[in-house]
Amino acid sequence: MFGFFDVFLSYINLVQVLGFLAFFISLYAFSRTSDQHLLIGQAVQSFVLALHFYLLGANSAAAMSFVSGIRNYISLHKNVKKFAVFFMVIYIGAGIYTYEELVDVLPVLSSLLGTAAVFYLSGIKMRLVMMLSTTLWIIHNAVVVSIGPLLMELFILGITARTGYKLWKLSK
Secondary structure, X not given: OHHHHHHHHHOOOXXXXXXXXXXXXXXXXXXXXXXXXXXXXXXHHHXXXXXXXHHHOOHHHHHHHHHHHHHHHHXXXXXXXXXXXXXXXXXXXXXXXXXXXXXXXXXXXXXXXXXXXXXXXXXXXXXXXXXXXXXHHHHHHHHOOOHHHHHHHHHHHHHHHHHXXXXXXXXX
């Protein structure tokens, strides 16, 4: 049992603190009733995650988070649905540019799935694709030992599953 805590404590440093900061920003953003506050929170969270992943050496995840921050920020000012394909091309290009190992594919696929879900799907289908997207981030974060973002994605997966279940029950 102490072995787990020793390993956990060995990973607590500035990089992991930034990951937990992103998690707390995410909690704050998702608790807002204002769409504008949610999007601002998600943009800030994405930029903090970009720095966190960059310092971890997870450059593909850093690039995906950075582009997502820009996407979230732009969405405050314009309907970004018409920009969905543009962001997907940017995600693919950034993914190719930053690719180093197989785990780097996960944030790229997740970003593509998440963008498609948000811009082209709705209801239960959107939630299912978002859950797949979140699952890819969970795997990535576990592999690169990104503790705060791992917890954040687990939280998001739970909330999304709960919401999807509620929608399913309402449709019956």
